[in-house]
Amino acid sequence: MKYFEDIAVGDRMDIGSHLFGADEIKLFAAQFDPQPFHMDEAAAAQSHFGALCASGWHTASMWMRLRILYGQREDAERTARGEPNATLGPSPGFRELKWLKPVYAGDTISYASEVADKRLSQSRPRWGLIQVHNTGTNQNGELVLSFKSSAFVERRSEAASPTATDSVRRAD
Amino acid sequence: MKYFEDIAVGDRMDIGSHLFGADEIKLFAAQFDPQPFHMDEAAAAQSHFGALCASGWHTASMWMRLRILYGQREDAERTARGEPNATLGPSPGFRELKWLKPVYAGDTISYASEVADKRLSQSRPRWGLIQVHNTGTNQNGELVLSFKSSAFVERRSEAASPTATDSVRRAD
Numbered sequence: 493m494k495y496f497e498d499i500a501v502g503d504r505m506d507i508g509s510h511l512f513g514a515d516e517i518k519l520f521a522a523q524f525d526p527q528p529f530h531m532d533e534a535a536a537a538q539s540h541f542g543a544l545c546a547s548g549w550h551t552a553s554m555w556m557r558l559r560i561l562y563g564q565r566e567d568a569e570r571t572a573r574g575e576p577n578a579t580l581g582p583s584p585g586f587r588e589l590k591w592l593k594p595v596y597a598g599d600t601i602s603y604a605s606e607v608a609d610k611r612l613s614q615s616r617p618r619w620g621l622i623q624v625h626n627t628g629t630n631q632n633g634e635l636v637l638s639f640k641s642s643a644f645v646e647r648r649s650e651a652a653s654p655t656a657t658d659s660v661r662r663a664d
Numbered sequence: 665m666k667y668f669e670d671i672a673v674g675d676r677m678d679i680g681s682h683l684f685g686a687d688e689i690k691l692f693a694a695q696f697d698p699q700p701f702h703m704d705e706a707a708a709a710q711s712h713f714g715a716l717c718a719s720g721w722h723t724a725s726m727w728m729r730l731r732i733l734y735g736q737r738e739d740a741e742r743t744a745r746g747e748p749n750a751t752l753g754p755s756p757g758f759r760e761l762k763w764l765k766p767v768y769a770g771d772t773i774s775y776a777s778e779v780a781d782k783r784l785s786q787s788r789p790r791w792g793l794i795q796v797h798n799t800g801t802n803q804n805g806e807l808v809l810s811f812k813s814s815a816f817v818e819r820r821s822e823a824a825s826p827t828a829t830d831s832v833r834r835a836d
Contacts, residue, residue, distance in 0.1 A: 524725040526732050540754065548755070549728050553696040553721040560698050582712065583720070583763065585811075590757035639757075 493563060495578040496610065496620030496645045503607040508558035512546045514597040520550040533597075545594040551637050552589065555603050555626055581619055581644030586626075589639035593630070601628045601636060608640070612647075619644045665735060667750040668792030668817045673779050680730035681774040684718045684767055692722040705769075717766040723809050724761065727775050727798060753791055753816030761811035765802070773800045773808060780812070784819075791816045 514533070521530030525547035528535035536544040567577045595601060609623035622645055628637035686705070693702030697719035700707035708716040739749045767773060781795035794817055800809035 524729045526729065526736075547725075547728070548757075549721070549725040553719075553725065556719070556721050557696045557698065564698075585720075585760070585762035587760055588757070589759070589761065591755070 493567065493578040493580040493645060495576075496612075496622070496647045499607055499610060499620075499622060499645065501607050501610060505562060505605045507555075507562040507603045507605055509600055509602040510554050510558065511600045512551070512554075512595055512597060514544055517544060517546045517550065517597055520553075521547050524549055541594050541596075543594075544597045546597075546599075548589075548591040548637075551591070551595050551601060551628060552639070554601070555628060555637070558603050559605065559626075578646040578648075581646070583641060583643050586639050586641040589637075591637060593634050593636045595628075595630065595636050599636075600631045602630075603628050603637075613644065616644065618647055618649075620647055621645075665739065665750040665752040665817060667748075668782065668784075668794070668819045671779055671782060671792075671794055671817065673782060675779040677734060677777045679727075679734040679775045679777055681772055682726050682730065683772045684723070684726075684769060686716055686769040689716060689718045689722065689769055692725075693719050696721055713766050713768075716769045718769075718771075720763040720809075723763070723767050723773060723800060724811070726773070727800060727809070730775050731777065731798075750818040750820075753818070755813060755815050757814070759812045759814075761809075763809060765806050765808045767800075767802065767808050771808075772803045774802075775800050775809075777813075785816065788816065790819055790821075792819055793817075 518531050521527065527547075529539040529541045529545060530536075530547050530550075533544045536542070563580065570577050603626070605624050605626045607622055608625045611621055613619045613621050622643055624641050624643065626637075626639050626641055627635060630636050690703050693699065699719075701711040701713045701717060702708075702719050705716045708714070735752065742749050775798070777796045777798045779794055780797045783793055785791045785793050794815055796813045796815065798809075798811050798813055799807060802808050
């Protein structure tokens, strides 16, 4: 992870894409969202979706996978350059999750995360808090998933010392 | 599903509970949230969580599973009594999802959903919109998961006719 000081509002990460196959859609649904239109092509054809489509929790969980793998690749590249990696803290949750269009079997979803806000944490001086807008877009350029997340990100130790000054506003 | 007219603000559904085992925690994490504290006991012991714990997406997806199975049981019981079932429409999404405490291997989470608001849909006269507050609570009574959802629910056909009157306020 980049340090808090190295993250700017507007930074965009293209974290990866995934082709949702029929088999994995059905497998996820059987475990976590056993509705006919996620489990069976014929039943889905009769539903308001019109064809087999992925559980919204599946498309959101795939964002998590790609976000973690993206971070691991970035960390490995920084390590290879001899640069330190910041720690990403726990996520307090997310907001305004919207499933805007169905994700059908065979769709490829490209996920991106854009930094919408950053602020220092008053309760945790070694950490900053970033707000991120996360999206999933299908192969036709249609937005299918949108949600906002927050995350604590480690500050550079020198920046977190009491003598450091910066212009980022303080919160919580 | 109950018809919109038969749902009251304050109605609570205890939709079921689930014991999160270490193996399933690791299996979900390997697919969707490959972070050390979700995949390996020793790494988790060294992390800020202190022990193996489930991905937040896993605990949220399990809510979905139990909610669907609860609805299927309720529908089957209504059918057995000779009563009709309303259709549950698509979910526009979720709001304010909070992972309030870790869910550790061996924890049993009990999920509940409580109706927080209901209103008629102006754009879709055959449907009402309900707002639901969903929670997960561990075996110690601690809230671990909280989020708010919306869902379109079918109205009784006679209630949705233009001559019907009721006191529910209209929205959208």
